[in-house]
Amino acid sequence: MGAARRDLQLRRLGAAAAGVAVVLGLLATIGWAFGVPRLHSLPVLGKTTGDAAVACVLLGVAVWLNVAGRWARPAAALAAVAAAIGLAALAERASGVSLAVDHLPAGARTGQMVLETAAATVLAGTAVAAWALRPRAVRWSQGAALGLGAVVLLALLGQLLGAGEGVIAAWLRPPSLQTTIGLLALAAALVLAQPRAGLLALLRRDSAGGVLGRRLAGPVIVLPALLAWASLDQDRRSVLGTDAAVALYAATLTLVFGWLFWEAARRLDRYDETLRLGESRWRAIFESDRVGVAIRDADARLLDCNERFAQILGRGRDALIGTRPDEILSAEQARIAMSGYLDAGQTGRGVRHEQVVTRPDGRDLQARVNIYPVLDRDGKLAYQVTMIEDVTDLRRMEQELAHTRRLESVARLAGGV
Numbered sequence: 001m002g003a004a005r006r007d008l009q010l011r012r013l014g015a016a017a018a019g020v021a022v023v024l025g026l027l028a029t030i031g032w033a034f035g036v037p038r039l040h041s042l043p044v045l046g047k048t049t050g051d052a053a054v055a056c057v058l059l060g061v062a063v064w065l066n067v068a069g070r071w072a073r074p075a076a077a078l079a080a081v082a083a084a085i086g087l088a089a090l091a092e093r094a095s096g097v098s099l100a101v102d103h104l105p106a107g108a109r110t111g112q113m114v115l116e117t118a119a120a121t122v123l124a125g126t127a128v129a130a131w132a133l134r135p136r137a138v139r140w141s142q143g144a145a146l147g148l149g150a151v152v153l154l155a156l157l158g159q160l161l162g163a164g165e166g167v168i169a170a171w172l173r174p175p176s177l178q179t180t181i182g183l184l185a186l187a188a189a190l191v192l193a194q195p196r197a198g199l200l201a202l203l204r205r206d207s208a209g210g211v212l213g214r215r216l217a218g219p220v221i222v223l224p225a226l227l228a229w230a231s232l233d234q235d236r237r238s239v240l241g242t243d244a245a246v247a248l249y250a251a252t253l254t255l256v257f258g259w260l261f262w263e264a265a266r267r268l269d270r271y272d273e274t275l276r277l278g279e280s281r282w283r284a285i286f287e288s289d290r291v292g293v294a295i296r297d298a299d300a301r302l303l304d305c306n307e308r309f310a311q312i313l314g315r316g317r318d319a320l321i322g323t324r325p326d327e328i329l330s331a332e333q334a335r336i337a338m339s340g341y342l343d344a345g346q347t348g349r350g351v352r353h354e355q356v357v358t359r360p361d362g363r364d365l366q367a368r369v370n371i372y373p374v375l376d377r378d379g380k381l382a383y384q385v386t387m388i389e390d391v392t393d394l395r396r397m398e399q400e401l402a403h404t405r406r407l408e409s410v411a412r413l414a415g416g417v
Contacts, residue, residue, distance in 0.1 A: 003379070007195045011067050014193030018063035020185035024048070024178055025056030048178045049111040051085050051101045055121045056182040058082040062128045063189045076132040083125025089118035117175045120151040120183045127190050142198030145190035152187050155180045157225055205377060208271040212264050223256050292388040298381045300324050300341045312367065312390050314359030330358055337369070344371040345381045354391070365392040 028048035031039025041047040048056075058078045065075035088101040093115060101113070113121075127144035134140070155175055175183070191200050203213045231249045286293050292309030296302050301324050310317040313328065325341075326334035336355045344351040351371045358364050368389045376382040 010192050010195040010200070014189045014191070015064055015067045017185045017189035017192060018060040018067075020060075021056045021182040021189070022060035022064075024182045024185075025053045025060065028053030028178070029057060047111065047176050048182070049113050049117075051089060051113050052117050052121070052175070052179050052182075055082040055085045055125075056179075056186070058085075059121070059124050059128060059186050060189070062132070063186070063193060066128065066132050067193050072132040076129045079125040079128035079132065081125075083122050083129065086113075086118045086121030086125060089113040090115070090122070093118070114175045116151050116155050117179055117183070120148050120155075120186075123148040123151065124183070124186050124190070131190070131194065141190070142194070145187060146199065148183065148190065149187045152180065152183045153221070153225075155183065157228070201377075207377075208268055212267060215263065215267075216260055219256065219260060224253065227252055290389075292386075292390075294320075294386040294388070296341070296384045296386060298345065298383065300338060300384070303383065309386075309388060312365070312388055313357065314361060314363070333357060340369060340371050341384060344373040344384055348373055348375060348379075348381075365390055366395045367391065 025048075028040040029050065031037060031041070032050040032053065040050070040053065059082045062075040062078040062082070065071040065078070085101055088099045089112070091097075092099050092101060092112070123144045127141045127148060130144065131141040191198070194200065195204070199213075202210055203217070204210060227249055231246070285291075286306050288306065289308050292306065292312045294302055294305035294309045301322060302320050305317060305320055307317060310320055313320065315328065320328070324334075325337035329337060333355060336353065340351045340353050350373070352369070354366060354368050356364050357367045368391045370387040372385045372387070374382050374385060
């Protein structure tokens with residue numbers, strides 16, 4: 001229940017981030033449509049072109065529809081329209097032929113969409129459409145979302161460091177801060193709205209990859225940008241020479257990423273040692289000659305067992321591999337066994353019961369069975385561990401003891417009479 005609540009909270013955060021993109025896009029769209037410059041050219045945030053504003057609105061609404069989970073096709077259609085706007089803007093830049101995309105929504109030119117915004121719009125539209133039409137196509141949607149994040153990072157660095165001069169710099173002019181914030185909100189929405197898939201799912205896990213990802217994400221993203229800004233700032237102030245600044249930048253990056261590499265190696269070594277010890281403990285239990293241990297898949301088909309398990313059932317170990325309880329037990333005994341497996345799989349908790357097991361030689365024995373479900377990272381049943389003990393002698397001794405006590409009670413009553 002806690003995990004489900006956290007998933008819902010993350011999806012709501014994703015919807016809220018998409019709402020930021022919708023609000024900024026709507027402000028700019030209304031500003032262009034009704035001639036209110038203050039809305040499409042906000043103080044400090046700069047000017048948003050009309051086509052970029054319309055694309056932000058379409059993509060934000062598409063994310064909303066996807067989060068709601070009911071309107072996948074309309075969401076994909078809106079995302080496709082936004083991607084088409086971005087593709088048209090890219091085609092305009094590549095061919096020099098006007099497709100009138102920059103006439104949205106005022107009917108007159110509102111400014112040409114910069115290259116980064118056009119690429120981000122295409123990537124965001126692809127990510128939302130893939131998510132809407134094929135929810136399990138995580139690699140497509142998350143890959144496009146990460147590509148959008150890279151473009152947003154480039155835009156932020158352009159805002160921080162300046163566009164510079166030259167042919168490439170002219171093509172890679174950063175969009176306005178208003179547009180950049182809208183793109184950043186869309187990137188965050190695409191990641192947060194899919195809490196059980198892709199990057200966010202990995203970062204939330206307690207695995208080695210999840211821990212390393214959480215520790216390395218911030219430094220890997222932030223430190224290179226900060227070092228680049230510091231290097232350019234000192235170059236403008238002429239504190240150090242260019243050669244010294246480049247050397248200092250390279251040395252700092254080497255030091256930082258060397259430390260990150262050492263931290264990653266140290267933690268992976270620790271997890272490897274923990275895993276090795278866990279496997280050793282499990283192997284000691286599995287090879288026990290007192291308790292029968294078996295591993296079954298989600299359909300209760302035997303994957304592996306130890307020799308004691310095969311001895312209790314009176315069959316060869318190789319003959320048991322791949323079998324289900326209904327293939328080696330009587331109908332009633334198989335029903336009891338399968339009921340235990342079903343209960344463990346549905347509840348996710350261990351199940352204990354006792355039942356009679358008939359061996360191939362016709363001998364009946366009393367077995368104490370413990371079933372422990374093992375769930376995967378998504379909470380689904382991966383396999384089940386069965387531990388079985390032959391308690392036939394124990395139950396016979398208990399019956400004999402109870403019988404002896406009854407006889408003693410009868411003897412005491414007879415003596416009293």
